[in-house]
Amino acid sequence: MRRDPSWVKSRIAARILLHRRRGRLCARDRRLAVRLLRDPGVTDRLIDQAFACICAEKHLPVTEYHALLRATVATAA
16 A cells, blocks of 8 residues: 555654654754655644544553644644
C-alpha cells in the first residue's frame, strides 16, 4: 500500500510535536520541523489526524490527546 507523501510528512510532524511535549527534542527534530513547516502539503488538519492516529496506535488516553492539541494550539497562537 502506497501512502500519500503529505500524510507521511504530517505523521512525522506529529511525532516531532510529541517529542517536544515529552522534552526529548533534538537538533535533527528542529531542522526537520522547519522543513515541514514550509511544506504546503503539511496542513493543520492532517497533523490533527496524525495525532489521533498515533494516539490510537499507542493506546494513549483521550485526555492526553486533547492536552496535546491544546498545547499545540496555545503555542501556535
